Amino acid sequence: MKQDKKGQQAILKKVMQYIKRYTRLMALSILLAVVIVILTLYVPILIGKAIDGIVYGGVEFEGILGHLVNVVIIVGVTALAQWMMNTINNKVTYQVVRDIREEAFDKIEILPLKYLDGRSQGEIVSRVITDVDQFADGLLLGFTQLFTGVMTIVGTLIFMLRINVGITFVVVLVTPLSLFVASFIAKKTYSMFKLQSEARGEQTAFIDEMIGNQKVVKAYGHEEEAMKQFDEIGDRLAQYSLRAIFFSSLTNPCTRFVNSIVYAGVALTGAFAVITGKMTVGALSCFLSYANQYTKPFNEISGVVTELQNAIACAGRIFELIEEEPQVEEPANAIVLENVQGEVTCKDVSFSYVPEKKLIENFNIAIKPGQKVAIVGPTGCGKTTIINLLMRFYDVDQGAICVEETDIRQMTRKSLRSNYGMVLQETWLKKGTIKENIIMGKPDATEEEIIQAAKASHAHSFIKRLPKGYDTVIGEDGGMLSQGQKQLLCITRVMLCKPPMLILDEATSSIDTRTEIQIQSAFNKLMKGRTTFIVAHRLSTIQNADVILVMKEGEIIEQGNHESLLEQKGFYAELYNSQFAI
Incomplete structure (x- = not known):
């Protein structure tokens, strides 16, 4: 009392x-x-x-x-x-x-x-x-x-x-x-x-x-x-x-x-x-x-x-x-990330959502500018967690993640995230017009740039069929749009911004096979010269990756390209054969 x-x-x-x-x-x-x-x-x-x-x-x-x-x-x-x-x-x-x-x-x-x-x-x-x-x-x-x-x-x-x-x-x-x-x-x-x-x-x-x-x-x-x-x-x-x-x-x-x-x-x-x-x-x-x-x-x-x-x-x-503790404040002299080439390094990174339950431990990797890096593994192995750490949605418990040899904790969150283009399996759209949802990452985009980005993502055709085209108002989380259409709009955002680094987390999971092939072609053009992280369950979509990281229980157990990993006849080979075995 x-x-x-x-x-x-x-x-x-x-x-x-x-x-x-x-x-x-x-x-x-x-x-x-x-x-x-x-x-x-x-x-x-x-x-x-x-x-x-x-x-x-x-x-x-x-x-x-x-x-x-x-x-x-x-x-x-x-x-x-x-x-x-x-x-x-x-x-x-x-x-x-x-x-x-x-x-x-x-x-x-x-x-x-x-x-x-x-x-x-x-x-x-x-x-x-x-x-x-x-x-x-x-x-x-x-x-x-x-x-x-x-x-x-x-x-x-x-x-x-x-x-x-x-x-x-x-x-x-x-x-x-x-x-x-x-x-x-x-x-x-x-x-x-x-x-x-x-x-x-x-x-x-x-x-x-x-x-x-x-x-x-x-x-x-x-x-x-x-x-x-x-x-x-x-x-x-x-x-x-x-x-x-x-x-x-x-x-x-x-x-x-x-x-x-x-x-x-x-x-x-x-x-x-x-x-x-x-x-x-x-x-x-x-x-x-x-x-x-x-x-x-x-x-x-x-x-x-x-x-x-x-x-x-x-x-x-x-x-x-x-009175809840806010996110860790940026240092007073925080660096504004500019002229990014796409060099990303993880040094002895350890992280867990719950202290008593370990997830990622001693994670090390060095990504060169322009490389396509695929992350594969069973559910719960830490693939999406790596993405959260790269974007600094969560801070690492130990170690450091560096972009251009600078710890991301020493730079502004806005400048870090503005250099990433991210398409997730879960879509997010706000209440407003189609155009307003596309230009979220680039508010000053011209009409021509928006249409070109929509054509590159193959979203232009379905947008033109809407009652008011790009000025059609949609409800929260896309309203009556299909899941595939919502994902195409999210992809269009990235196509418009053309950031130096990309994160694709099952980016085409809700799209039909024909459109997926077309978008993969557009992605291949977009990924040229850009460091790209691809999280995928369908291994057919990552065969051209420069580096494939095979994760299990928060650790990288195998690393290499598609051919070298198949030759090792290890865990990746088991995953691949389980998907393509006749």
């Missing part, structure tokens, strides 16, 4: 750092809250004077009318001040939320890939969208009711003390009971709201995964199992939500019970004061109004506290994301 309390305090301090950016608006909001409280508390005095005028002085319509006119004016001014305060509070709340979301999104852009690979997309989306929305609701409620609630309590105490100290003492005596009830409920609700938030994130992640892989789910008849799993997550979310709502719902009736005790105490002692002549009827009416106004904020504040528990729990999850 102490740990939870410390955690909540730490989160609140972080929230205050964002709120401090809008100090002027917050000061104006507090000032308006003071005005609202003072005017609201002044109304019962005017009503009390009107009542005393009726009871003790006869019915003087002019005096009563004067008091009522003043009441109407004060109520009007109070309503205007309330509207202004609510507007300011809304503005501050959603600017704070905007700042947090922007910071979270900026952090996602610089997080290392190991963080994103280790968590589901839905869970991250839930933190940035749902949790921040829940936090905004709690923060807005806090701004709207917390300030006025606290000031109302202080103000009513001051006004009551001016009227009757003894009865005020009765009111104050019962106050700690309300505070105890609110504190007890707050402690219970925080842990439940935290579990609720986590379960909600898990549910979002599961829905995202199922929708994104709907074809696989249907193909393997996984619908029933998926529904059972979804129901299990839903049951847990319902259980946590029910507990959180149960404890938070206790707030209002419990504090209302305490308020009723206060009100009864004031009425009883006030009645005796009126009988004994120590207080007028108008003063008692005023005091009863203050007693009601004094206890009402405890209801609101206790309600705010329970909402704040949810808000703090959600804020904690988004701050966890914001």
Whole structure:
């Protein structure tokens, strides 16, 4: 429990750092809250004077009318001040939320890939969208009711003390009971709201995964199992939500019970004061109004506290994301890679995704400019990992990877990656036009250059058949385009940029045989004079490679060209014969 309390305090301090950016608006909001409280508390005095005028002085319509006119004016001014305060509070709340979301999104852009690979997309989306929305609701409620609630309590105490100290003492005596009830409920609700938030994130992640892989789910008849799993997550979310709502719902009736005790105490002692002549009827009416106004904020504040528990729990999850360690920063004197010839060297490279599970150890290779290097081996041997290391999506644990005899950790990531052209088995297209997706690597490309690149990749013919040609808008990840068409667009990007080094990871896996032969011809032209890394399962596509690296369990076990490896009659020969044996 102490740990939870410390955690909540730490989160609140972080929230205050964002709120401090809008100090002027917050000061104006507090000032308006003071005005609202003072005017609201002044109304019962005017009503009390009107009542005393009726009871003790006869019915003087002019005096009563004067008091009522003043009441109407004060109520009007109070309503205007309330509207202004609510507007300011809304503005501050959603600017704070905007700042947090922007910071979270900026952090996602610089997080290392190991963080994103280790968590589901839905869970991250839930933190940035749902949790921040829940936090905004709690923060807005806090701004709207917390300030006025606290000031109302202080103000009513001051006004009551001016009227009757003894009865005020009765009111104050019962106050700690309300505070105890609110504190007890707050402690219970925080842990439940935290579990609720986590379960909600898990549910979002599961829905995202199922929708994104709907074809696989249907193909393997996984619908029933998926529904059972979804129901299990839903049951847990319902259980946590029910507990959180149960404890938070206790707030209002419990504090209302305490308020009723206060009100009864004031009425009883006030009645005796009126009988004994120590207080007028108008003063008692005023005091009863203050007693009601004094206890009402405890209801609101206790309600705010329970909402704040949810808000703090959600804020904690988004701050966890914001405070994640970003990718290793580039050195201040980082080199900008220019005039690349394509010399790549790996020196005693060791790497593993999980420290206790070794993957690549003592990997050594020297690639000369313009060489075609093929990487083959069974699934999980480290082929794609080598590509991740070359592109510096991950940093090596030991050793070094050098381009032009310079460690890639000493150069800017942008300059390194801009010198690679990469086509992966998995395609990536953004929502936009065909043209916008092609020029991603070369925004200043001319219309003629785009068409030439599309013709080289054999994508031009299918693009021209689209409703608006190159201006056709496609949805996220290609929309209704076939997998082969999406891959052709990714190949077109590379054809347009013509970088000095290429990475082809099963680049033609989704393309028909006839088109693949044509693209291989185009690739052969593109690869001339360029260092190329080819990851392939179909060994027929790499027979012309200058160097073939045969990997197994993270190590290079064989190395050479196609003919020399076949003559060795080793692991490569087994792989080749398994594909072409009759």
